[in-house]
Amino acid sequence: MLQNIRVVLVNTSHPGNIGAAARAMKNMGLSHLVLVDPVAFPSAEAVVRASGADDILAAAQVVSTLEEALVGCSLVLGTSARDRHIPWPLLDPRECAVNTVERAGQGVQVALVFGREYAGLTNDELQRCHFHVHIPSDPQFSSLNLAAAVQVLTYEVRMAWLAAQGQPTKMAKQENRPEVDAQLVTADELELFYGHLESTLIEIGFLDPERPRHLMSRLRRLYARSAISRLEMNILRGILTETQATARGLPHKRRSE
Ligand code: SAH
Numbered sequence: 001m002l003q004n005i006r007v008v009l010v011n012t013s014h015p016g017n018i019g020a021a022a023r024a025m026k027n028m029g030l031s032h033l034v035l036v037d038p039v040a041f042p043s044a045e046a047v048v049r050a051s052g053a054d055d056i057l058a059a060a061q062v063v064s065t066l067e068e069a070l071v072g073c074s075l076v077l078g079t080s081a082r083d084r085h086i087p088w089p090l091l092d093p094r095e096c097a098v099n100t101v102e103r104a105g106q107g108v109q110v111a112l113v114f115g116r117e118y119a120g121l122t123n124d125e126l127q128r129c130h131f132h133v134h135i136p137s138d139p140q141f142s143s144l145n146l147a148a149a150v151q152v153l154t155y156e157v158r159m160a161w162l163a164a165q166g167q168p169t170k171m172a173k174q175e176n177r178p179e180v181d182a183q184l185v186t187a188d189e190l191e192l193f194y195g196h197l198e199s200t201l202i203e204i205g206f207l208d209p210e211r212p213r214h215l216m217s218r219l220r221r222l223y224a225r226s227a228i229s230r231l232e233m234n235i236l237r238g239i240l241t242e243t244q245a246t247a248r249g250l251p252h253k254r255r256s257e
Pocket of ligand 1: 082118120145
């Protein structure tokens, strides 16, 4: 079950932090590490700081975009040391871990995403997340070392996982639900939907690409909150396709059939 949880490090500058994050993960029983465009990797310094968790480094997946790192994930949690422009559903590490373990127990792929040492995650990257997670540090000095932040979250995941061992009933009941309506959409499917939604809104004149304001961000936040199932996504995509057809003056699909 812990294998369904991946730790994603975005554009890390210091290879030592990658090694220390791998060590933190291995201590807590996690093994799936994804590196998005690391500045220096592989690296001897990472291996030194991993101190024995080099198997995790060796198996790490290296990709060039966050989008690739999130393929197949239906729950994406992005960590942030500070408040952002658009407030997003926010969890503390404990709530994050309970959610993560519950979903992973249902077979859902979950991603815990960590940002750059100097700049964190961009707004764009944070908007790909269902929830934001903030470690309640002192607001006067809120930013933890990257690997320390990984340690806090993975520790909470382990605690939630240990607690769940004692009470498997709820998770066991929800496991293996094959119905399409119970399957959550993945991050990559959601991105395709957002692309479709944006182009449709531009086409019908609701969204002005010259003055987008925060419309797409707000819509992303709305849908991120909704835990959309595959069936629901198909309905939404169908509505967009029909909207576009109508805007283009094409015959109505049902009528033309
Ligand atoms: N200057 C950056 C700090 C980045 S710290 C900023 O203002 O965002 C590097 C990474 O460690 C962050 O992107 C986040 O993934 C994690 N991190 C550090 N402090 C954190 C905190 N208090 N809560 C959650 N994540 C934190």
